[in-house]
Amino acid sequence: MTRTPENLTTSTVEAWGAVRAHRPLVQCLTNTVVTNFTANVLLALGATPAMVDLPGEAGWFAQVASGVLINLGTPTQEQRSAMREAAAAAADAGTPWVLDPVAIGALPVRTALAKELTALHPTIVRGNASEIIALDGAGVGGRGVDATDSVEEAVAAAVRIARRGGGVVAVSGPTDVVTDGVETVRLGNGDTLLTRVTGGGCALGAVMAAFAGEEDPFTASVAAITVYNVAAEIAAQSAAGPGSFAVAFIDALAGLDAATLRRRAVIS
Numbered sequence: 001m002t003r004t005p006e007n008l009t010t011s012t013v014e015a016w017g018a019v020r021a022h023r024p025l026v027q028c029l030t031n032t033v034v035t036n037f038t039a040n041v042l043l044a045l046g047a048t049p050a051m052v053d054l055p056g057e058a059g060w061f062a063q064v065a066s067g068v069l070i071n072l073g074t075p076t077q078e079q080r081s082a083m084r085e086a087a088a089a090a091a092d093a094g095t096p097w098v099l100d101p102v103a104i105g106a107l108p109v110r111t112a113l114a115k116e117l118t119a120l121h122p123t124i125v126r127g128n129a130s131e132i133i134a135l136d137g138a139g140v141g142g143r144g145v146d147a148t149d150s151v152e153e154a155v156a157a158a159v160r161i162a163r164r165g166g167g168v169v170a171v172s173g174p175t176d177v178v179t180d181g182v183e184t185v186r187l188g189n190g191d192t193l194l195t196r197v198t199g200g201g202c203a204l205g206a207v208m209a210a211f212a213g214e215e216d217p218f219t220a221s222v223a224a225i226t227v228y229n230v231a232a233e234i235a236a237q238s239a240a241g242p243g244s245f246a247v248a249f250i251d252a253l254a255g256l257d258a259a260t261l262r263r264r265a266v267i268s
């Protein structure tokens with residue numbers, strides 16, 4: 001199917017239905033800040049979270065999971081070993097895996113690890129503009145976990161990473177961008193409140209891993225971001241601030257319906 005906005009909207013609704021029906025098992029090797037939020041977001045989506053990040057277990061589990069998230073937010077030495085194990089096993093078993101290179105650029109340990117893991121061909125790379133520019137080798141990663149670089153610079157970096165075999169690359173921000181190095185789409189949903197709760201980007205990576213078990217990486221990325229950001233818009237309507245937004249966001253993800261998703265999706 002050609003990737004027109006209309007077809008991608010239809011694929012998004014279908015992929016969301018598939019996630020709901022199949023409850024994909026999503027293995028998360030993620031940071032200590034966002035672990036609980038990420039598990040609750042996956043449950044609300046209709047997926048099955050499993051935070052399996054021990055060496056000796058992570059590789060085996062990656063062979064049976066539907067999708068794997070490797071998020072570099074707080075990468076202890078033990079977790080780094082488990083990440084290498086999981087990425088290699090996922091690649092061997094054909095399990096789709098998402099790399100979220102949190103705060104790379106200025107921080108040397110995770111930057112080297114992100115480049116090492118990218119060489120193992122992640123199915124999807126997800127990051128904010130600073131992180132994608134740093135992964136491409138150009139930027140210095142801004143101020144850590146927040147994006148500071150320009151979107152167009154990041155899109156060019158994302159295209160280069162994808163063309164080098166780094167998978168489908170998604171850049172988050174006011175407009176989200178997904179590219180496979182050939183085609184690039186822009187996704188217009190979302191709300192700034194997502195940037196006022198920790199894990200707004202990290203939990204999105206887990207949702208992308210859930211969709212990657214159901215769809216090709218490009219369609220999965222578009223669908224995951226659109227579902228996530230439509231739920232954020234619905235939640236923002238009733239939120240008094242970041243605290244109630246986080247709760248309303250989980251409720252909105254759980255209560256989403258196909259007609260609302262189709263009507264609100266902004267894909268171009």
Ligand SMILES: Nc1ncnc2c1ncn2[C@@H]1O[C@H](COP(=O)(O)OP(=O)(O)OP(=O)(O)O)[C@@H](O)[C@H]1O
Nearest residue numbers: 128145172173174190191192194195199200201202
């Ligand atoms: N200005 C904005 N308006 C609407 N939505 C936004 C805006 N900025 C970011 N988002 C949304 O917030 C989510 C997280 O994106 P963001 O770029 O903040 O990730 P991040 O910096 O990696 O997050 P984290 O805090 O987890 O490291 C995405 O779904 C994105 O679409």
Ligand SMILES: Cc1ncsc1CCO
Nearest residue numbers: 031033073074102145199
């Ligand atoms: C705040 C923070 N620090 C390391 S990981 C993380 C979660 C958002 O990326």
